[in-house]
């Protein structure tokens with residue numbers, strides 16, 4: 001008994017060490033631990049902002065996500081506990097007044113001296129959504145805009161941590177290269193498709209992406225918070241799908257697929273899912289999904305759904 005216990009102990013220790021390393025590896029991508037090397041504390045509102053700040057800040061920044069995984073981004077309202085969690089951060093980063101009309105006031109009220117409020121949409125030209133009024137806030141779904149957001153991130157981090165400016169700008173250069181590569185993949189991947197009509201049974205979120213690659217975009221909802229669509233709008237989407245000869249209806253990640261399924265069954269189409277990224281599931285967050293992996297998944301779904309020729 002004693003012998004077998006002594007033999008088992010090193011194995012258990014090894015297993016534990018391996019599991020600890022695994023957990024740390026998984027954690028490292030989305031939940032940076034506070035360590036002495038992480039000097040700049042950042043709070044970011046939604047996932048694309050979080051991911052851009054995390055990649056630009058690298059080992060110098062500790063970034064936390066304010067709108068939690070599983071929450072609806074457009075109807076999010078910060079609670080007093082969010083202000084407590086965000087106290088003493090040096091950078092508050094958000095996607096713009098159009099996406100988060102509450103953000104600037106919230107940040108201004110934070111108990112943090114010398115706080116820098118970084119609007120990552122600075123310099124990005126907002127598009128009007130095809131349906132609905134106002135401007136389309138989903139700017140990160142255009143790779144040129146995402147690059148501009150990363151520039152704003154590098155500028156903000158350099159302003160609060162000037163000695164490491166070169167480090168942030170070298171991270172920015174890597175981000176720009178990765179975004180350019182994704183852009184090239186989208187261009188070739190969507191160059192030759194059986195259909196160019198994206199029939200989307202979700203809210204109007206892929207307008208920037210559709211415009212960039214010359215796709216027709218029909219969404220069930222407007223660019224703001226999800227509301228139950230009227231029967232008329234569902235019928236309208238089915239009409240657009242039929243007119244375009246669509247073979248696929250796209251559902252929205254984290255929304256009920258019931259409308260996509262209803263339209264698809266009416267016109268005899270299949271369903272694929274697209275992820276506009278401002279809302280992220282807990283499991284995607286914990287498993288380390290990032291901007292690039294989500295956009296790669298979106299390209300695969302578009303390419304399959306639109307019947308695009310493999311480059």
Ligand SMILES: [Zn+2]
Nearest residue numbers: 074205223278
């Ligand atoms: Zn949205």
